[in-house]
Amino acid sequence: MKVTLIAPTLNEIEAVRAVLPKIKKEWVDELIVVDGGSTDGTVEFCRANGYRVHRQSGKGYGNAMQEGYELATGDFVIEFPADGNSLPEKISDVVNKLNEGYDFVIASRYKPPAVNYDDDFLTSKGNWMFTKMVNLLFWSSYSDVLVGFRGYRRSVFKDLNMDAKGLSWSIQMPIKFIKRGLRVAEIAADEPERIGGVRKMSPFKTGWEILMLMLKERFTKK
Ligand SMILES: Nc1nc2c(ncn2[C@@H]2O[C@H](COP(=O)(O)OP(=O)(O)OP(=O)(O)O)[C@@H](O)[C@H]2O)c(=O)[nH]1
Numbered sequence: 001m002k003v004t005l006i007a008p009t010l011n012e013i014e015a016v017r018a019v020l021p022k023i024k025k026e027w028v029d030e031l032i033v034v035d036g037g038s039t040d041g042t043v044e045f046c047r048a049n050g051y052r053v054h055r056q057s058g059k060g061y062g063n064a065m066q067e068g069y070e071l072a073t074g075d076f077v078i079e080f081p082a083d084g085n086s087l088p089e090k091i092s093d094v095v096n097k098l099n100e101g102y103d104f105v106i107a108s109r110y111k112p113p114a115v116n117y118d119d120d121f122l123t124s125k126g127n128w129m130f131t132k133m134v135n136l137l138f139w140s141s142y143s144d145v146l147v148g149f150r151g152y153r154r155s156v157f158k159d160l161n162m163d164a165k166g167l168s169w170s171i172q173m174p175i176k177f178i179k180r181g182l183r184v185a186e187i188a189a190d191e192p193e194r195i196g197g198v199r200k201m202s203p204f205k206t207g208w209e210i211l212m213l214m215l216k217e218r219f220t221k222k
């Protein structure tokens with residue numbers, strides 16, 4: 001099975017320097033950096049080192065993932081935030097799970113024995129609360145609905161009708177897979193601290209966006 005990895009970046013120069021070289025060629029067949037308009041040399045570094053970079057034409061995290069998906073040619077697509085929060089050595093665990101027949105695999109930061117080294121009080125409570133809410137509202141049993149690191153089968157993606165433009169993309173995807181009755185699984189993966197740069201997620205703005213998205217998904221059929 002062919003694997004495409006999508007790495008979203010927005011001013012992540014320190015992280016891409018550290019993380020991209022750790023992604024071994026034998027793990028992925030296609031690697032696409034989707035850049036949201038970095039001005040810190042991220043794009044220049046990636047291009048100079050032979051990475052394919054797509055400059056996002058729209059705005060937002062979800063939009064970046066959508067544009068990445070449209071370029072992807074792999075059977076499996078791995079979403080892999082290139083900010084230091086995801087462990088490259090876990091890519092093959094995600095791929096192996098997809099190979100077992102699952103349609104969607106989350107690299108959960110809360111499935112034992114995973115440890116989250118990046119959480120603060122607010123993000124740990126927020127992640128817990130939103131995961132609980134999704135499980136209650138959509139009859140699922142996820143341990144982490146917000147982590148950016150996950151993989152899916154490209155063949156089933158089109159039918160999901162994903163439309164979240166911002167960071168609520170992360171929570172829309174696990175909900176959509178459950179609503180379609182598709183096969184979902186999790187693997188345990190630590191979350192190391194982000195490397196350099198600044199967080200784009202703002203707890204209250206993103207929290208509100210997520211809440212609205214959950215209500216919309218609850219009250220619409222598809
Ligand atoms: N292309 C693109 N990438 C984005 C956009 N917003 C965020 N990203 C990238 O998506 C990844 C996740 O965003 P973060 O800001 O790290 O969100 P987070 O992981 O919840 O926050 P931290 O825990 O502080 O890392 C990072 O690699 C960002 O650079 C965007 O609008 N476009």
Ligand SMILES: [Mg+2]
Pocket residue numbers: 081083085194
């Ligand atoms: Mg991050």
